[in-house]
Amino acid sequence: MPILCKPAVNVPEYLITLEQTLEFARKAHAGKSQLPLTLRLIRNTGVRERHIVQPIEQTLRHPGFEERNRVYEAESKRRCPEVVEQALANAGVAARDIDAIIYVSCTGFLMPSLTAWLINTMGMRSNTRQVPIAQLGCAAGGAAINRAHDFCTAYPGSNVLIVSCELCSLCYQPEDDGVGSLLSDGLFGDAVAAAVVRGSGGTGMALERNASYLIPNTEQWISYAVRATGFHFQLDRRVPGTMEPLAPVLRELATDHGWDVRSLDFYIVHAGGPRILNDLSKFLDVDIKMFRHSWATLTEYGNIASAVVLDALRRLFEEGAMAPGATGLVAGFGPGITAEMAVGSWTVDVPRYPESRLLGAAAPYLAGDRAQARRKEPA
Structure with missing residues (x-):
């Protein structure tokens, strides 16, 4: 069963900070009729800090769509490899073990x-499948x-690498x-995240069932207007x-799997804002x-878009409270209005060799030679 291993973020x-965001908004949009409402909404986002890829002075300027996309390319290539390496290490796999990348x-x-750049740069096989989602x-x-x-x-x-x-x-x-x-200016943050889904072995969430759902006739509710100046967020x-x-x-997905959605052990959901979480609770x-x-x-x-669920899952791992068999739900929400959902149970990788045998036949395994260890294992 596929295992979603610990993400790196x-x-x-x-x-x-929130205080800086409010001050920038006051200066940049002084005198606008909607500013008081926007400031109130930003205060209510629940966001206290965000991280951004450039100093705020550069962020607040618009050098043009071409330059921004150049920065995107440079920064993604600078920041992704380290996160990918950590995700591979978390999963206990090497770059050449990856069969597909979903970016x-x-x-x-x-x-x-x-x-394509990751495959060439990080030593992955040339027959690695590529699945970019934009x-x-x-x-x-x-x-x-x-x-x-x-x-x-x-x-x-x-094995599939998610970036x-x-x-x-x-x-x-x-x-x-x-x-x-204006609300989005105070809500969204920057982040890079990666995780490996292993086809077998590993510790994490064993993925058992997934589903997609589109709320009919809501495709205009979250969108980009693509203009000469780039992507304009519309909400x-x-x-x-x-x-x-x-x-x-979400309830039906759990029910179809024989579970009660009210009594799962963990919930990893996209935090687009406080109301999403409050309404799901209700x-x-x-x-x-x-x-x-x-x-x-x-x-x-802040809202780090597609990386939210991976970061929330990282926090679950680091809490260290999940026992084998714990049941959970992962859900992401976005334009469409689209929901992508999965349920699964917590699993812990069991070492191949019992502790009592580690000093005998499994010594080569400890030295890193898995193949030799398997050949010498007693019948």
Whole structure:
């Protein structure tokens, strides 16, 4: 069964606080009629700090779409390899063990995808499959997990690398003064995340069932307007209410798997804002504390788009409270309105050799020669 292993996450070195965000908004949009409402909404996002890929002075300027995309390419190539290496180490696999890469990002555009550069740069095999996903926004983290699950099911024993690179600050548009755009200026942060789904072995979430759902006729509710100045984020005022129709879909996924969605052991969901988490608590009848990892991501990093679910999962790993067999849910939400959901149970990798035999036949294994260790194993 495919195992989603511990993610690696890195945020840029430039920090912006809630107080700084409010001050920048006051200066940049002074006198605008919607500014008081926007300031109130930003205060209510729950975001206390965010990390951005450039100093704030550069972020607030717009050098043009071409230059921003150049920065996206340079920064993604600078920041992804270290995170990928850590994710591989977390999963106990090497670069040449990877059979497919799923790369998700909605904040820059490259062709060929960064997948090709990663294969060439990091020593992966030339027959590694490439699956770039560019247009699912925040839902792409959940979609990447589900497509990795599908791939490992279709090709048993395969390993899939997921990479999320979201440099949301490169989409800042200083001339946009709509409430949705101004709110996004105080909500989104930058991050790079990666995780491996192993076809066998590993510690983490054993992926057992996944599903996708599109709320009918909502494709305009979250969108980009693509203009000469780049990507302009558009948000409909009805978006915060979308958990009410999505909660029954999450409940059905768990029920179809023979589980009660109210009594799972962990919930890793996209934290687009406080209302998403509050409404899920209400409509799923789940204690709000069960979403603590998503809350922490939102508070400390902001909405980091497709990377949210990977960071929340990292926090679950680091909490160290999951016992084998613990049941859980992962869900990402984004443009469409799209939901990508999965359920699974916690599993812990069991060493091949019992401790009592480590000094005997398994000594070569300890030295790193797995093949030799297997050949010398007693019948």
